[in-house]
Amino acid sequence: MKTFLINGTCETSFITWLKNGMKNTFINNGFSLCEQASEDIRLVLNFTEPDICRPFRRKAQATFVVSILEKEGPVTNVFKEAYPYLIRSLSNHLLYINHHEGTTTFFFLTPEQGCYQITYKQDDEEAKLFQKIYDRLEPLASSQLVIDNEFHFDLPETLWNGDNISMQLKHSGKKLDEMDLLPAPFPIDEYLTPRDMRHLHKLYGIGGLSYGNLSARQDENHFWMSASGIDKSNMNTIGQDILYIKGYSSEDNKIEVSVPPEITPKRASVDAIEHWMIYKEHPEVGAIVHIHAWMDGIQATEINYPCGTVELAKTVAQLVRESDNPAQAVIGLKNHGLTITGRSLEDIFERIDGKINRQVPMN
Numbered sequence: 001m002k003t004f005l006i007n008g009t010c011e012t013s014f015i016t017w018l019k020n021g022m023k024n025t026f027i028n029n030g031f032s033l034c035e036q037a038s039e040d041i042r043l044v045l046n047f048t049e050p051d052i053c054r055p056f057r058r059k060a061q062a063t064f065v066v067s068i069l070e071k072e073g074p075v076t077n078v079f080k081e082a083y084p085y086l087i088r089s090l091s092n093h094l095l096y097i098n099h100h101e102g103t104t105t106f107f108f109l110t111p112e113q114g115c116y117q118i119t120y121k122q123d124d125e126e127a128k129l130f131q132k133i134y135d136r137l138e139p140l141a142s143s144q145l146v147i148d149n150e151f152h153f154d155l156p157e158t159l160w161n162g163d164n165i166s167m168q169l170k171h172s173g174k175k176l177d178e179m180d181l182l183p184a185p186f187p188i189d190e191y192l193t194p195r196d197m198r199h200l201h202k203l204y205g206i207g208g209l210s211y212g213n214l215s216a217r218q219d220e221n222h223f224w225m226s227a228s229g230i231d232k233s234n235m236n237t238i239g240q241d242i243l244y245i246k247g248y249s250s251e252d253n254k255i256e257v258s259v260p261p262e263i264t265p266k267r268a269s270v271d272a273i274e275h276w277m278i279y280k281e282h283p284e285v286g287a288i289v290h291i292h293a294w295m296d297g298i299q300a301t302e303i304n305y306p307c308g309t310v311e312l313a314k315t316v317a318q319l320v321r322e323s324d325n326p327a328q329a330v331i332g333l334k335n336h337g338l339t340i341t342g343r344s345l346e347d348i349f350e351r352i353d354g355k356i357n358r359q360v361p362m363n
């Protein structure tokens with residue numbers, strides 16, 4: 001059952017109109033409206049205002065929160081202006097609405113720093129607008145996150161300090177930094193209280209947004225991968241910076257990580273599920289790099305599913321499968337970045353050298 005909840009007290013005439021339109025469109029498309037927050041709520045439409053923008057506290061990780069707020073006047077840098085609200089409200093998505101010179105622009109912002117927009121003028125058909133908003137939000141709200149980990153303190157002693165593959169991963173992280181492909185993480189702690197940071201960490205394992213990740217195959221069933229939220233230009237400790245991924249348990253929906261004994265492990269990157277699917281299907285893939293950048297003339301996903309969802313992983317895996325050479329594929333993730341496969345990390349860096357656009361197209 002697809003359920004949703006409407007939260008927030010904001011009642012400008014525009015917001016009231018929008019709230020009703022969105023409510024009816026979701027109901028007409030098979031969602032049922034709940035009156036109270038519970039663990040089963042799939043989607044929350046959280047209508048908020050700049051001055052009172054506070055976290056919506058989910059009861060469950062699977063609840064997808066879209067915060068919605070409006071602003072009058074010109075927008076110069078939507079990202080700079082609106083992204084803090086996404087963080088402050090602990091949302092999965094932000095719908096930032098701007099009224100300026102007779103046009104209303106709906107900016108959709110993602111935690112991965114994606115941003116795309118649709119515009120609306122007074123005489124435009126409103127049913128079409130609401131359907132467009134629905135079509136953008138529904139796939140996101142219906143996707144399933146795989147971000148839980150199961151740690152096994154059973155890493156063979158010979159790997160406690162890594163091996164030559166984990167060493168290559170460390171060097172590749174440095175190289176990405178030299179290529180200026182590791183943007184500084186958003187200073188999330190400047191916008192959230194320690195309590196909200198803990199909440200975010202508990203729900204999503206996010207400790208400071210840091211983008212991109214990389215992995216390299218160790219053997220048939222294992223690969224090394226950068227951990228979540230760490231400085232990828234300086235990866236050292238096995239079990240914290242670099243993780244040994246040994247599987248995915250579909251039963252309890254967890255990534256299985258093998259770590260040295262007595263370490264306090266860091267979580268696997270949210271994209272571990274995607275890398276796992278690709279390695280499992282393509283024995284000739286030896287390494288995978290994911291960056292928030294773009295290349296010309298590539299195949300790309302059509303829906304921008306959130307990072308760390310089964311749906312994103314499956315879509316990317318499918319495009320890898322359909323590519324001319326799955327072992328050397330460059331796949332675009334819409335409004336987000338690239339996933340690149342290679343026979344080795346070296347192979348990937350040789351192929352992308354000089355071809356990377358730092359700007360991801362947004363549409």
Ligand SMILES: [Zn+2]
Nearest residue numbers: 112212307337
């Ligand atoms: Zn990403």
